[in-house]
Amino acid sequence: MSRYAMGNRWWRRVGMASLLIWVVTTRGLAQEAVEAASAPITTVALETAQAPVSHEMFTVNNTWMMVATFLVFIMHLGFATVESGLNRAKNAVNILFKNTMIPAIGLLTYALIGFNLMYPGNDNWILGKFLGFGGFGIGTDAAGLTSAYNPGYTYWTDFLFQGMFAATAATVVSGAVCERIKLKSFLVFATLYVALIYPWVGSWKWGGGWLDGMGFHDFAGSTLVHSVGGWAALIGAIMVGPRMGKYTNGGVRPIMGHNIPLVVIGVFLLWLGWFGFNGGSVLSAEAGNVSFVLVTTSLAASAGAVGAMFASWLLQKKPDLTMVLNGILAGLVGITAGADVVSAPASVLIGLLAGALVVVSVLTMDRLRVDDPVGAVSVHLVCGVWGTLAVGIWGRGKSFSTQLIGVVAYGVVCVIAALIFFGLVRALMGLRVSAEEELSGLDIGEHGMEAYPDFQGFLTK
Amino acid sequence: MSRYAMGNRWWRRVGMASLLIWVVTTRGLAQEAVEAASAPITTVALETAQAPVSHEMFTVNNTWMMVATFLVFIMHLGFATVESGLNRAKNAVNILFKNTMIPAIGLLTYALIGFNLMYPGNDNWILGKFLGFGGFGIGTDAAGLTSAYNPGYTYWTDFLFQGMFAATAATVVSGAVCERIKLKSFLVFATLYVALIYPWVGSWKWGGGWLDGMGFHDFAGSTLVHSVGGWAALIGAIMVGPRMGKYTNGGVRPIMGHNIPLVVIGVFLLWLGWFGFNGGSVLSAEAGNVSFVLVTTSLAASAGAVGAMFASWLLQKKPDLTMVLNGILAGLVGITAGADVVSAPASVLIGLLAGALVVVSVLTMDRLRVDDPVGAVSVHLVCGVWGTLAVGIWGRGKSFSTQLIGVVAYGVVCVIAALIFFGLVRALMGLRVSAEEELSGLDIGEHGMEAYPDFQGFLTK
Amino acid sequence: MSRYAMGNRWWRRVGMASLLIWVVTTRGLAQEAVEAASAPITTVALETAQAPVSHEMFTVNNTWMMVATFLVFIMHLGFATVESGLNRAKNAVNILFKNTMIPAIGLLTYALIGFNLMYPGNDNWILGKFLGFGGFGIGTDAAGLTSAYNPGYTYWTDFLFQGMFAATAATVVSGAVCERIKLKSFLVFATLYVALIYPWVGSWKWGGGWLDGMGFHDFAGSTLVHSVGGWAALIGAIMVGPRMGKYTNGGVRPIMGHNIPLVVIGVFLLWLGWFGFNGGSVLSAEAGNVSFVLVTTSLAASAGAVGAMFASWLLQKKPDLTMVLNGILAGLVGITAGADVVSAPASVLIGLLAGALVVVSVLTMDRLRVDDPVGAVSVHLVCGVWGTLAVGIWGRGKSFSTQLIGVVAYGVVCVIAALIFFGLVRALMGLRVSAEEELSGLDIGEHGMEAYPDFQGFLTK
């Protein structure tokens, strides 16, 4: 017993000590590195954004951006497997159905309306720098295919890369409301949110809108993507209510994920995808910038795993794999806002804290009786906010208060939008399936089929 | 009830309206875009094919083509998981075995014979432009490593990219005949078909043969890859006969897929792989061309999902996830022939119709009592033909009748070849396992092991 | 019966004959090709290593190396699914936990200490060319972001690419000791081995140490990565002892893998990852070199599958899918040392023999009563040694004896290191879980949760 405990303490001490050593010994160098790394982003890169680049450079940049697009695409598979794995077998088909339709719907609506709502261009602002629209549909002339459009990519790559991001917001919501929301109601909500809200509020920063003008920094979307989805997830989880049997007699009954290997597959795919999510957000293949962003991203993810492992071991007594997996995602969401402007040691700290934060947040949500089966709110909203604010702490030359303004602005608008859309859907079609359907599972109820018909399940799940 | 129905109708109307708006508002622009996009393909690209490119450009091109190769490679995992997931647990090992061996056999035979059969070069035609052969084995001199070989890639990249395609045709067959074909019989058939038929008929178009001369257009293989596999799948499914218990007393008994998450994993990997399948078929990293192809590919896949969802909801009353997944593949197969020469809105239409078509086709195949467990014929043959013909409808400057000639030519030769090879294999080794083996599963019968020994299955499956 | 047997013999003969034809007909050409292919590696590439390259070339090179990094990253998912799939359901969470933490720990320790231990630079050697250390932490100045650092990649890409390799050694160990080792004990061992031993012995060759000076050739790590992990796996498997019930009354009781589709997913991901593992080891995007390496890698993997299929069919009477999957990995491990210096036909032979070897080795290990649940020792150690020696046989201008010296040197040091670390951990914290915990599974014992709670398992597994 005591030997065990000692081993335990000893192990922890070594971990802490090592981290400290590194932070101390490398602070100077790392700071330099950030400066070196971020220099090109703010100067060289922007210059090249003006100056035309060689055909070769344009082709490399575009190739890199296409690769990044693929990586973001595969995140949708990651979300699908994480969400279905963390829920019960009887709802797996339903969850997979939603996660399969989301990128399809996302790309089509983004082509129809989203792209031109998010990137209205300088001349198409309608309401100050608050709302713009460039017209329906996509299309370009020959210039869109050369570096005249952009030194980093063609018009088509631009559309596809941004389009792959778009659906992510809806996917986040999907995870929080699953196992009880009506299929059609969800599809209608997701379509509206992805087609209208995500691109609109995205234009504030990435489309060159008012928050961009203020100096708000959100490199790859801790706020623009993750907390935009997270706010709607929170509202959705509250409005649709907890799953039957989750909270009983003052206690919390765990409803276990039915397929943990699926969750692991998903988290690794998401980490992989994040290389494109963050790496692609440099918007060119500029070697120093992209590779630096990949390093901060990976270190934060790794530290997220470690942070969540220790937090879980401490608070839950046994190390919970699903928490470690959430911790990786937490680290990734956390570093997304500042991957380009924080040092490597800072990225470790951001990830470590995000990993611990996500464990505490998941436990707290259950205490607040907000039933979020996959921890979507904790991962995407809580750590999205944390990451955005962390830029104000460790980001070179960034202002905490501006970051806070951005966080609040997105919070207010997204909460209102989610309330309106979910409210509308509830009034028109209802939000929640019947108790019988919930008991027998949405796979039978909504789709008339099972995910694993050959296997005998524990029927009481 | 009636509110539900209304919600339903309302939802559909919005979808249709939106699509229409986009098609109308963007037709002009999109047409321009196609012209802009396809201009370089037919002019610039071909010119650069003559002119040497800079070392930098050559390296980017080759890098892109290697990435495309990886993406096509991972499609084999996609096929493996789709096929095993859509069948019963008791045959999973057998299906995975076949799908694991196919790319291995495909690459080795392609090295030994296929590559030089498919791309005989100008001087090695034996029978008009109908059959050529460049000799056994692979190898090159130093020129093969530079842009002297090709401005887009080295000799080795060329071999590997094309080799990854090769096995695809056999995989398509595997899906249609699984759960009852003898392992050895299938392996022999697949080896012959991949080593001889696929590269031979492929040479007609991509090797510069007679169909190429006629102006037949098949960008990335709706016909050359997918329907070549699809015809053999059709013949195989007919010759090996339906699975026991599938058609009884005039009714169709569903035999459900045992692991739907596996199918979802597979379809996403296939979509991912298609970025390389189509994007790599540009044969260089030329930014405008590749990125345009990626957009039409993605839009068609998305529209395929939506088309199949509505068709399934309409015809089957409940939205069938496996149909939506087939719909995505249908959209992808459909756009493969014309990804470079149709506009973005046309790609949506091609995908939408392919998605609907695949649902109707699956239902029809069952009515015709052709038992195709994974819908391989519907996806690869039916939508392969559809995609090839669609080029004749929406493809800039393409002729419908030439496309039809190509479709028919491939059909005739592939059907005959499949009949001969399957006939030979049946005569020499038998095609079908014994009824006992089919009942207890091919995993025990052919491999003496189970896919999920720790789980209790429903024993009557 | 006799027809079956004939078919069987006939099939084998054709296979053998075809291979022979190819080896014979292409030997000449292929030899040339190797010369052509390897020429740039030893001359041009090294020259460019000195000469600065254009910004465009640097960006392509770095982009390629980032892609290679992603591919190596995804290998960790491959290992996780292979290992969990090849073990029992009751230990799946535990295995996945370890395989999720390993890359996280690996990257963090590599940042803290490993990178500077493995690549100390010319001036930081402490003990001859036997041990060097460049200080704690990572960081660079602006030069690290340009081709002044290296014509192939930035400082950050260098770190991340090498960091992704680092954890692989620990993962190999994980597979051999799973289902009975204590979680904490494993994590401590893995951290020490990855942080100290892997980078230290790696410096001997890749860091420019004494073995590099001798002309030892290990292109991408048959020895430096795979057998370094393999030796520790062997020691670990022996020290922790066989699983309960594996060897009884003089017989070997099979303990079957619980989820074969997971294993297939893993092996395909590993093959995919190997494109980056080997392709990235060219350390630039140099078209001829990289694409040649990809071809030898793929041919060896394919031949490994075929070799293992025949060996398994011969020795086990039925073709064992898990053996074929091990065969693919065996081929990949085998070609890793010489992918750049052997001809295409030689790569087929190396793979074929590795595939057969792995089957024999797995059977032999069981006869020796070394319980290695996933065949890690057979794949990584045995085939790692084979591949390293094969360079001495077929590698252009390589010496067999130098290769042998390298193999032995790594063997001696890794065995000693593993003995010390495992011994220390055993003394301080114990190595093995209690018999009760082993019976009920480590998922309940170490993590208090199950991987598939909704499914009814065969309880006696």
Place this chain on the structure above:
Amino acid sequence: MKMITAIIQPEKLPDVKAALFAAKVYKMTVSNVIGCGQQMGYHETYRGAIAEVNLLKKVRIDIAVNEDFVRPTIEAIIRGARTGKIGDGKIFVTDLLECLRIRTGEAGSEAIG
């Protein structure tokens, strides 16, 4: 001694367990079964073919009890399982000749509890 075997709806197991515990019946053996009774199966559709699933998922509970526990046990099961809808299930009672506790070798009535 009697062996009481109940076939119930899977989702009612927690309620039945609670009712049994309230009736001081703490021991039971539970298993998964599929059954076919008055209740019609639901329809699954798969790729256009309609499967009438006429064997529905059920839970089987076996409880060995002494004579004086027979009534309370049956009543508790009914209390926990009844919804009034078709499919609520059945209870079967058979004679139990002997009962042994493996750990101690105790037999008969004392071994049951």
Place this chain on the structure above:
Amino acid sequence: MKMITAIIQPEKLPDVKAALFAAKVYKMTVSNVIGCGQQMGYHETYRGAIAEVNLLKKVRIDIAVNEDFVRPTIEAIIRGARTGKIGDGKIFVTDLLECLRIRTGEAGSEAIG
């Protein structure tokens, strides 16, 4: 009343069900079992080690019937399950003291059907 328990080959379940339906026996409870009888197990080989699987997969059917249904039920099962090969299975008959329908509380013979 009697409880008829049959252990049959899994793949014969559809045939037995059909035979029972033809004999107007519509109610039954089915479960998965593994069994060991005269039939030899098949061999699985896994990574070189041979496993004799001497517990084979079987299906168990439980049917509660009134006295006059005993013969027809047994005959129907035999008709559906017999192939003449080792492994066809067994039928066991035990006495059923009581039967209750949970939904209505009906007991005895009327509750059975």
Place this chain on the structure above:
Amino acid sequence: MKMITAIIQPEKLPDVKAALFAAKVYKMTVSNVIGCGQQMGYHETYRGAIAEVNLLKKVRIDIAVNEDFVRPTIEAIIRGARTGKIGDGKIFVTDLLECLRIRTGEAGSEAIG
């Protein structure tokens, strides 16, 4: 004839099988069950919520035997299954009225073996 039903710890199945074989009892039917007895469940924790798993995994063995085999069979089961720890399980014995071999139609004592 008697039907002997034992509920044992899953991990003791191989030992019980061996003991039965040693006692010349070669036929049995085995199934998975979950059970609740004197033994306390273990705790699973999942994302912070603690689940007391009060239904534990068990294995059920059914063996139909002739009268003279009742004692030896019970003794063999106890020999194989006993560890002396809570959770070792129970054995139940019920009367078996009839036994039929489906393959041959044999009935009674000769059908049992």
